Amino acid sequence: MHKILIVEDDPIMGDMLSIYLQEEGYLVQQAHTGLEGLRLLAEYAPDIVLLDLMLPDWDGIRLCTEMRGRSDVPIMVVSMKTEVSERVEALKAGADDYLCKPFSLHELTARVYALIRRAKTLSAERMPFMVEESTAAASLLPAAEVVVDQQKRTVEVRGERVETTYSEFELLRMFISQPGRVFSREDLINAIRGDESFVTDRAIDVHIVNLRKKIERNAKEPKFIRTVWGVGYKYMLPEV
The missing domain is CATH 1.10.10.10 (Winged helix-like DNA-binding domain superfamily/Winged helix DNA-binding domain)
Structure with a gap:
């Protein structure tokens, strides 16, 4: 089972996402602060991070940069901030995707699935030029x-x-x-x-x-x- 880390300070939103994603077959951990998110990033080793930008102790963009510096885990920003400039800043900080609230839970799971799938596969069928597993690569x-x-x-x-x-x-x-x-x-x-x-x-x-x-x-x-x-x-x- 794939593991998801939700970094969200709103307990209602966090619980809703956790329940839904668990029903979809994922293991889920929640962090309500940036500091807790960094700790769980190391201890829990998630397959994907869902990151809210509005946290009580960290600026979300700075936290995204920090997480990217520590791990290559896919990061999906989930935020109320809808401005194009915010999305651009998040991508520059290392986010792999950006989803604006409110959103469809079906869309969320589709994006989560797509990011995890691409992070876990070498996409051999799409890239036949890749070297053999036994080579130095x-x-x-x-x-x-x-x-x-x-x-x-x-x-x-x-x-x-x-x-x-x-x-x-x-x-x-x-x-x-x-x-x-x-x-x-x-x-x-x-x-x-x-x-x-x-x-x-x-x-x-x-x-x-x-x-x-x-x-x-x-x-x-x-x-x-x-x-x-x-x-x-x-x-x-x-x-x-």
Whole structure:
């Protein structure tokens, strides 16, 4: 059974989500403060975190950043804040999805399922280019600037370990599989969400911005992830 951590200071909302998700077959733990959420993140080792942004002791965006720094667990923000700027900030902080209150419980479970499924599978049927399980599973780019270990799900940039969100890793893995190919935003959306969950073009753009900051020497003049105006993005191997 998959484990869900709900970080929500409203006990009524937390209990409602817990009961519903338990009926759907999940194991659920609740945290009512950011500090408790961080403790359970380590002790409970959830498969996904549902994070409210309005907590009594932590700013939700800062807590999201802190959780992302400690774990690559999928994080879904569930918040009353509906402004686009709030959603963008959450994605920049490392969230993998954002759901505004009020919401359909059916939609919530569909998104939870989609995030957990993608975090637990190597998606071999979607990415036949992946290395065999018995190999080292490392993809090297020129001069070893970027090293992606697909089994350990780690990224090293110029010898330094770089933390990525689940969505960022999936996008990077997709890019390096086919250098030079132009991926539309729809391709990239399907790579990290599939048909079960809704995600915007803007969310993809935010993930690309974050990836560039992590792997490019100069994010404003990217050499790896290039924009193809009016279409999407492509990954280019630098000339050697």
